[in-house]
Amino acid sequence: MLLQTVVLFLAITLSSSYDTGFNYSSFHGANLNLTGVSEVIPSGALQLTNNSQPVIGHAFYPNLLQFKNSSKGNAFSFSTAFVFAITRPIVSPGSGFAFVISPSTQFEGANSTQYLGLFNLTGNGDPENQVFAVEFDTTQNIDVGDIDGNHVGIDLNSVRSNVSASAAYYLTEDHKITKHNLSLKSEDPIQVWIEYDGTEKLLNITLSPIRIPGRTGPPLISSRVDLSPILQKYMYVGFSASTGIVASYQYILGWSFMINGRAQNLDSSDLPWYPRSKSIKGLSMVSKIGISLSSIILAIAAISVILYLVWKRTDGEIAEDWELANGPHRFSYKEIFMATKGFHEEELIGFGGFGKVYKGVMRDSGLQVAVKQVAHESEERVREFVAEISSIGKLQHRNLVRLIGWCKQKTKLIIIYEYMPHGSLDKYLFHEDGPPLSWKQRHKILKGVASALLYLHEQWEQVVIHRDVKASNVLLDAEMNARLGDFGLARLYEHGSNSQTTRVVGTIGYLAPEMSLTGKATTETDVFAYGAVLLEVASGRRPISPQRLQKQVILVDWVWECFKNGKLLDVADPRLEGCFEIEEMTMVLWLGLWCSHPVPDARPSMRQVYQYLNRDVPFPEISATKLAAPGMENFHYLAPHASSHTELSICSAGTEILLSGGR
Known part of the structure; x- marks a missing residue:
């Protein structure tokens, strides 16, 4: 008993030896x-x-x-x-x-x-x-x-x-x-x-x-x-x-x-006095003239220094209007060149229709970065480049890839991101050369992507439509947390207004069916693409797999058939070997079907999806009749027999549709 009393006394003494707070309304004494x-x-x-x-x-x-x-x-x-x-x-x-x-x-x-x-x-x-x-x-x-x-x-x-x-x-x-x-x-x-x-x-x-x-x-x-x-x-x-x-x-x-x-809170009436700068009202005319001349000279010198720094920072290239409007997060080409060891092939970590991605280390900070070279064949690529900077550069969320900066020199367009050491989600889902993700990891990743999309759709100052949600654009940080990236196709609009996009872009297998008719990207089309990701993560299969049996080519169709026949868990990734929570797996597959609904208004919002995944609301009883709707029996993706890596150009209802699997 005595020993316990001594230990308690020492614990209280030690814990009280450090302050927990203070308050100064004046710094006298x-x-x-x-x-x-x-x-x-x-x-x-x-x-x-x-x-x-x-x-x-x-x-x-x-x-x-x-x-x-x-x-x-x-x-x-x-x-x-x-x-x-x-x-x-x-x-x-x-x-x-x-x-x-x-x-x-x-x-x-x-x-x-x-x-x-x-x-x-x-x-x-x-x-x-x-x-x-x-x-x-x-x-x-x-x-x-x-x-x-x-x-x-x-x-x-x-x-x-x-x-x-x-x-x-x-x-x-x-x-x-x-x-x-x-x-x-x-x-x-x-x-x-x-x-x-x-x-x-x-x-x-x-x-x-x-x-x-x-x-x-x-x-x-x-x-x-x-x-x-x-x-x-x-x-x-x-x-x-x-x-x-x-x-x-x-x-x-x-x-x-x-x-x-x-x-x-501090009481303003208790705060001390402080001296302000002198007014020039009482100064003589000579003093005023002298001050004015000094101010002008200093201003000219300051402007000259700023112009020189901007010129130096941009390697002698004049900054364009859009660059100035999107903030100063710009690196010199020399910095990026040195960070990537001259864009050496050994530093190459990815490539696609957009260009190449290199790993780099910034010399001044030691920060590891991913350097994305944007192919610059047209004004279209420049617009996508600007869109990516101006959108993700202002967004801040734990499940979004952080943009570090950019570089532009003549025709070279470069975006610098926070480096994600574990690469993209699709590598773990579809490549057999590594250990599979556990169900716990998969569920955590799905919640992370849902949280990011909820932020984009509802919680930021504007509505952000990603327009290219897919497994290869979900990156994994050092702790295997999901980070949604690649905002080159993103579009922003004010809350309460409607999206005005009419040019359809995206990847086959993730595109909502209504886009071929309306040409409009909406939050519902992002939800549809996320539905494909839900089914991918649960099944370990791509949205479209031409090499599989005919009934399994279109993933959502196959999951729907299994769901109707009471065999939903048959589509679970065999690499999981049954090591998953049945209720969670059922919920994820059901949410994947719901998000993939052919009728946009029938899809859930990302807030609803996140609430289910996070167990904030009870998971309802589900049945095929409850999910079915007019049109479900004819539900198919666009170009269902096309490879997910085929680039197509289709014209429908006067709207240009660009589909690619390489971004």
């Missing part, structure tokens, strides 16, 4: 770890940088905080709230600051300007950094992929943000949500809430002017991100800031933080 030029000014405001250039300022809470139960465990939830202000000299300010969680308060060799006092050229992107940051950047730097000169970004071991958005806030008024732009360098106080849900792996970042009490709308950024690989058991929290060739004052006026809880 705060025992912060300040390095560089950071200081607490007499008013009680924390000043990260001064009007010098280039300088770095760090300010960290002095005690370690516990973010995990163990080094390999899941990261805890946490929340922070702070108010900042950036004041400037008469010309515009440079660089910005970041909220940081780091294993150390020392950043040896860190540079200022675009590296925000956290990293340098060689260390930026190193997974050994173990640094999570949210940046508030007031300049656009092409080298690190900044989207503009007024943005917020999520940084993981690098200042090349994983997710970023132009600074703004949302208001809910009269049951409507409106978006309002917000200038980080307005000199006015801005309040920030950063909240991480360790269970959902969801990070929310919300901004608002101080004049608006509390949060009145959705977050500016809401992103699925697992911080467990980044955060160690014990970490420091704080701020890092820097200036460049133009300086600014950066202030933190108040700050609260909480582990496994919600950080306290």
Whole structure:
């Protein structure tokens, strides 16, 4: 009994030796770890940088905080709230600051300007950094992929943000949500809430002017991100800031933080005063002229530098309008050439009608990437290239392949993706040279693809139709999670409106029958293609197999016959050797038939499909009569006897139909 009491006492003592949160409405007397030029000014405001250039300022809470139960465990939830202000000299300010969680308060060799006092050229992107940051950047730097000169970004071991958005806030008024732009360098106080849900792996970042009490709308950024690989058991929290060739004052006026809880909101009436930049109203005419001339000269110099950097970044090629509109995530051809060892054949990992895909390693970060060379025979290919960049480049979901950047030089069109070490799903389903996927893995993959399509159809700001859902476009990451990729055929439209696409593209075996008549791609046509994937994964067979017995050539027809005859499980992949949950297998095959229904309106939505797969709603009793509908007895794919790798051109009802199996 005594031993148990001692153990309990030690456990309580040890667990209480680490703080779980704090609250500063002023930094007077705060025992912060300040390095560089950071200081607490007499008013009680924390000043990260001064009007010098280039300088770095760090300010960290002095005690370690516990973010995990163990080094390999899941990261805890946490929340922070702070108010900042950036004041400037008469010309515009440079660089910005970041909220940081780091294993150390020392950043040896860190540079200022675009590296925000956290990293340098060689260390930026190193997974050994173990640094999570949210940046508030007031300049656009092409080298690190900044989207503009007024943005917020999520940084993981690098200042090349994983997710970023132009600074703004949302208001809910009269049951409507409106978006309002917000200038980080307005000199006015801005309040920030950063909240991480360790269970959902969801990070929310919300901004608002101080004049608006509390949060009145959705977050500016809401992103699925697992911080467990980044955060160690014990970490420091704080701020890092820097200036460049133009300086600014950066202030933190108040700050609260909480582990496994919600950080306290800050009362604006308790926050300290901070100095704003001087007005030029009282200056003499001579001073005004001098300032104006200086500003003009500086502006000309800055523009010249930017133009030179853009020219250098694009290898001397003038950027086109669409490139500027789609953001700065652009690499030089030299970088990509070196990453792929000169596009060496040994680095080739895939090819098709679109071109070739190479594995590469980015020299500045060590990041493994997949480099897709897009065949550039026509303006059509350029449009697909632009579509892929502008669509997937803005999408953020754990089951989508992340676009890293792109490169364009003359006729060379290149897209750089996150590398997926396990390749595509079809390799595991149809190639006999490796171990088969277990049923647990298959079910997880199907849920991942369903989650991605639900996000595209309903949860993003626009409706995204993928138009090429198939097993070869489902890629598998290091943990065998499904990532839907290849957005070259994707189309976007506003919620509540209708798709205007009339040019049918896709792959035989995955194309909905109505596309030959209407020519329109819809969310229902994506559902149809996903139905084919469901049946593929369950049966281990392609949608069309000309070499099989006649009754088994069209997979969905064969599954339908087996279903009607009460022998549905006969189509289960024999390589599974019966090692599957009968209820789950039955549900997947039934969902595959339902998604493949010849009547578009009779198909389920991706939300319904995901709810069934995730067991969010009960699985209903099923029967052939319940699924059957007029037209089902004549249900067949387009060109049922064509090989799935044959490229066809068909004209029907005045609509051009391009079918290919090589994308």
